[in-house]
Amino acid sequence: MNAFTRRSQAGAVHTMWLVSIMILWLATLALLYVTNADIASSQTRAADAEARTVQAVAKLDVAIADHKSLSDVVGYFDATDISARANITALKLDLDAAKAEAGNVLGGPDSTVTVDQTIKALISAHQAALLAKQQADTALSSELADRAAADQRTASLDTQYKAQIAQLRQDLSDEQNRSSTQATGYDRQLVDLRDQQQASDDSARSTQRTLDEAQLDANRAAALAEAQIAALAAERSPVEPGQPDGEILAVSADGTVAWIDVGSRNALRPGTRFDVLRLGKGGLYTGKGVVEVRRVEHDMAIVGLLGEADTFDPILPGDVVLNPLFRRNTITRYYLLGEFPLSMSKEFVTTRLSDLGGSVDGTLGTGTDVLVLGHKNLADGEFAVELNETDEYRQADRLGMRIMRLDDLSRFLSF
Known part of the structure; x- marks a missing residue:
């Protein structure tokens, strides 16, 4: 491979890297654009949400202010509590109760009234209360006026009493002066009375001698009277206490009725009571009961037993009767x-x-x-x-x- 070919290949590789970088840069720009668009959209939506939130908060503040105002009027809001809220449920219950009460007053238990009518009824009641308060204030003013007048009368009486006390003190001083003058006169009278007493003593001694002679005569008369009384006592022959007045002659079968030997010839009266006695050992009498005269005949009388008969010691013929108040023929x-x-x-x-x-x-x-x-x-x-x-x-x-x-x-x- 020659140098040209190697340079051609190297240029191709450089171009490819350049193209790749351009593509990556374009992709990055596209991604950045899309991201900026989303951010803008999100910011728009956030701004809208914030606006709605501000509106909601404003409405809530208005509602809270209304609640507080209403609560301040009807007493359902505690101003000292920062977290206090109006109790709408309690307010509604009380408004319903007030409307029902106003309905009872205005038209009967089945009447339906509005809040306006309820408020008017409350205003009317409030005005009546104010009128009653004015009347009470008027009565209080009258009472205060009466008390002021009473205080004036008391002050006047106090002045009069002080004047009377001063007068009494003056009278007392005058009386003391008169008493002193009278005491001087009494001293002179006392001297005269002593002279009179001396004369009276002389007269009393003379009178005493006369009384002594009269006492001697009285003693003689008393001795004579005692002698006469003694003679009368000797002549008196009283009935000895405890001596029987009569005797039981007969007794009925049940022991409740009896006959005695005392009658009208002996001055006996119906209603007279006698103790019934029996003679015991040693000449002593023992009580057996009490009888009362029911009917009086000439020489006898019928008597009835007072109380129940004693079955172990009944009244029998031969028993005697005694009454300390009764005396035969007298x-x-x-x-x-x-x-x-x-x-x-x-x-x-x-x-x-x-x-x-x-x-x-x-x-x-x-x-x-x-x-x-x-x-x-x-x-x-x-x-x-x-x-x-x-x-x-x-x-x-x-x-x-x-x-x-x-x-x-x-x-x-x-x-």
Whole structure:
């Protein structure tokens, strides 16, 4: 192979490399063009997307502003919370509730009202509330005015009281001056009274001598009266306490009715009660029950048992009867001393004793048979006098009267 051929081949190879490089360069330019076109298209689309995003953000900001404004009006937005959003659901629920309430007020529970009507109803209610507030303010102003007037009256009264106190102090000073003047006069009167006292003492000594002589005469008269009382006590023949008043003649089969040997000839009255006694060993009486007179005949009486009969110790013929208030063929005279309880008053005791054939004396005398003791006067407290320390008790004791306590005979007086 010659040099020309080698040069020809070398030129061909160079040309091929040149052509390849050109082709690669053209391909690169084509690829670069296509890439730039895509980038431009992408940038256009991105710009459009960014514009739409800006519009959406603007709409969102408007919506958020509207929500916030609405929330500020109805109270559904917390201004202190940066992330706070309007609670549209709660707002809608409250608007629906307000519309329903407005419907109830405007047209009944089935009425449908609009938001405008609801707002008008709320405005009307708000105006009514404002009117009520104005009325309350007016009332408060009136009350404040009344209090101011009261304060003025209080100040006026305080002034009057101070004037009265000043006058009273002046009166007190005048009275003290008058008292001092009177004290001087009283000193002079005291001297005169001492002179009079001396004269009175002389007269009293003379009177005392006269009283001593009168006391001597009174002692003589009292001794004579004591002698007469002793004679009356010796002549008195009281019935010995505990002596039977009668005897059981017969008893019914059931032991609840009996006959006694005391009748109208002995001054017996219906309603009189007797203790039924039997004579035991040693001459002592044992109680068997209480009977009450039901019917009185001439020489006997029918009595009924009070309470239930004792099957182991029944009333039998031969038993005796006793009542400390009853005296055969005699009207017993009583005198009531002391205070008597409401359940057993003096009026009641007087009536019952009269019903049972006795009598009650207004004053204690020599003809009185029985002294009935009540209770001492508790109204006098520690100064109350015991009944056995009274003049009546001492006189009854001297005259030999029978003395009984109300508690001992109250069961014979009850119905």
